[in-house]
Amino acid sequence: MTLYGILFYLISAVVIAATAVAITRQNMVHAVVYLIVSFFGTAMLFYLFGAPLLAALEVIIYAGAIMVLFLFVVMMIRAPSAGESAFAPIQWVPAAFFCLVYLVAAVLMAFRSPGMNEPLKMLSASPRQFALYVFEYHWFSIEVVSMLLLLAVIGALNLGAGRKAGVDEERSYRDKTPQSVED
Amino acid sequence: MLLWVAGFIILLVKLTIVLGVVLFLAGYLVWVERKFLARLQIRLGPNRAGPYGLLQPLADIVKMITKEDTVPDGADRAFFLLAPAVVASTAILMFSVVPFGNDITLLGQRVPLVVTDLNIGLLFVLALSSLSVYGVALGGWASNSKYGLLGGIRGAAQMISYELSLGLSLIPIVMMAHSFSMVEIVEAQKSYPFILFQPVAFLIFVVSAMAESKRIPFDLPEAENELVAGYHTEYSGMRFGLFFLGEYVHIMVFGGILAVLFLGGWRGPFLPPVVWLLIKIFLVALFMIWVRGTLPRLRYDQLMDLGWKVLIPLALINILVTGAVGLIVH
Numbered sequence: 001m002t003l004y005g006i007l008f009y010l011i012s013a014v015v016i017a018a019t020a021v022a023i024t025r026q027n028m029v030h031a032v033v034y035l036i037v038s039f040f041g042t043a044m045l046f047y048l049f050g051a052p053l054l055a056a057l058e059v060i061i062y063a064g065a066i067m068v069l070f071l072f073v074v075m076m077i078r079a080p081s082a083g084e085s086a087f088a089p090i091q092w093v094p095a096a097f098f099c100l101v102y103l104v105a106a107v108l109m110a111f112r113s114p115g116m117n118e119p120l121k122m123l124s125a126s127p128r129q130f131a132l133y134v135f136e137y138h139w140f141s142i143e144v145v146s147m148l149l150l151l152a153v154i155g156a157l158n159l160g161a162g163r164k165a166g167v168d169e170e171r172s173y174r175d176k177t178p179q180s181v182e183d
Numbered sequence: 184m185l186l187w188v189a190g191f192i193i194l195l196v197k198l199t200i201v202l203g204v205v206l207f208l209a210g211y212l213v214w215v216e217r218k219f220l221a222r223l224q225i226r227l228g229p230n231r232a233g234p235y236g237l238l239q240p241l242a243d244i245v246k247m248i249t250k251e252d253t254v255p256d257g258a259d260r261a262f263f264l265l266a267p268a269v270v271a272s273t274a275i276l277m278f279s280v281v282p283f284g285n286d287i288t289l290l291g292q293r294v295p296l297v298v299t300d301l302n303i304g305l306l307f308v309l310a311l312s313s314l315s316v317y318g319v320a321l322g323g324w325a326s327n328s329k330y331g332l333l334g335g336i337r338g339a340a341q342m343i344s345y346e347l348s349l350g351l352s353l354i355p356i357v358m359m360a361h362s363f364s365m366v367e368i369v370e371a372q373k374s375y376p377f378i379l380f381q382p383v384a385f386l387i388f389v390v391s392a393m394a395e396s397k398r399i400p401f402d403l404p405e406a407e408n409e410l411v412a413g414y415h416t417e418y419s420g421m422r423f424g425l426f427f428l429g430e431y432v433h434i435m436v437f438g439g440i441l442a443v444l445f446l447g448g449w450r451g452p453f454l455p456p457v458v459w460l461l462i463k464i465f466l467v468a469l470f471m472i473w474v475r476g477t478l479p480r481l482r483y484d485q486l487m488d489l490g491w492k493v494l495i496p497l498a499l500i501n502i503l504v505t506g507a508v509g510l511i512v513h
């Protein structure tokens with residue numbers, strides 16, 4: 001086994017273990033942190049496969065931005081304490097069923113796909129190559145997604161502006177009737 | 184094999200020198216800050232340990248290492264112990280992509296004067312700065328204290344808000360340099376520094392990076408007069424020191440990245456490249472200390488308004504204008 005092979009199995013083991021720990025933790029903050037470790041491992045796998053840009057984006061977007069929002073919410077809510085389960089036992093049945101389906105599908109894919117015994121060539125895509133490829137063959141999807149994001153930003157700005165006026169009204173109302181606040 | 188060993192040794196030497204210089208300068212930045220702030224407030228500042236108080240950083244380190252390392256009751260022990268390390272290590276790691284000179288030839292081998300020239304250098308910096316949020320948020324949460332938790336939540340909200348404008352302000356630079364690599368960005372500023380062409384991006388970057396470093400006027404996560412010390416209220420000894428080390432290394436990283444992206448990096452006449460880079464870092468650090476000594480703290484709604492309603496739209500418009508000008512010129 002090459003060095004890359006060893007690294008691949010090592011990182012994959014860390015990713016799987018971290019994800020498994022994440023979904024079994026009672027403490028929600030711990031679960032979030034293990035999920036971050038899992039995303040971090042995924043980013044390292046991307047880097048190992050020769051996609052440094054995707055690795056960086058995985059860390060910036062998933063580990064660095066989305067999980068911060070999760071952590072933000074989880075830190076402020078009071079999670080159920082250890083011992084009391086979040087789900088009714090009957091709800092485990094469909095979950096277990098879907099897990100089994102995915103497991104069987106994954107095992108079948110891993111052992112029956114024709115390219116299993118051919119080692120892949122070592123490749124590396126610099127950000128420039130990646131960008132050229134994406135903008136040459138997938139420019140339309142990129143344009144659609146960026147329009148969507150731009151609209152979302154403008155919408156958010158608009159909402160924020162509306163909210164601000166409301167706050168000012170409330171504040172001036174409160175200033176006029178200080179007794180109610182004192183009481 | 185011999186070449187490989189030589190490369191490895193060169194890498195180790197570079198790492199040792201960069202780490203040593205960065206940590207040494209971070210220690211003395213504390214001294215510079217205390218002295219300069221004192222002059223701004225018409226006092227003397229540290230003046231007992233050594234001439235001009237020059238041994239003060241050493242005295243501080245001895246004090247912090249010999250203090251008891253306490254963990255409060257009810258704290259989440261593992262996270263509480265790890266959080267300061269996250270803050271300090273992400274700040275130090277960011278320095279590994281800052282180039283401090285042109286390639287030199289040593290014993291017939293080309294040695295690039297940067298710890299590692301990643302082709303995603305700029306994204307590496309952004310990724311690490313987004314990870315440093317966890318040190319603040321988890322440190323505050325794990326302390327099991329109201330002040331800590333409030334500081335951590337404020338820190339997380341502030342840092343993810345300003346990360347957006349920080350990242351957006353750098354896109355015009357990437358558009359002009361045609362690369363994410365810090366070495367190539369310096370290379371692209373051979374004839375002129377980017378600050379001449381991107382003054383708006385420069386302003387947005389400076390404001391957002393100051394907010395990311397959580398210093399006055401953006402120090403709401405540790406606001407003394409409402410939150411005691413915010414996310415590091417419960418910390419003592421060297422773990423508290425690590426939070427501070429992270430802050431001062433962050434100032435230097437900020438100076439280094441500002442120099443690389445807008446001020447031409449290590450380029451400059453007469454003096455050697457490393458000296459120019461250090462001069463630029465020092466000037467940026469002085470500017471930040473000056474701001475700290477001058478401005479009052481923002482209110483929370485002002486902070487969020489500035490980030491979301493001023494800086495982000497401005498950065499987006501700046502990207503559009505840069506793109507349009509680029510299209511016309513080519």
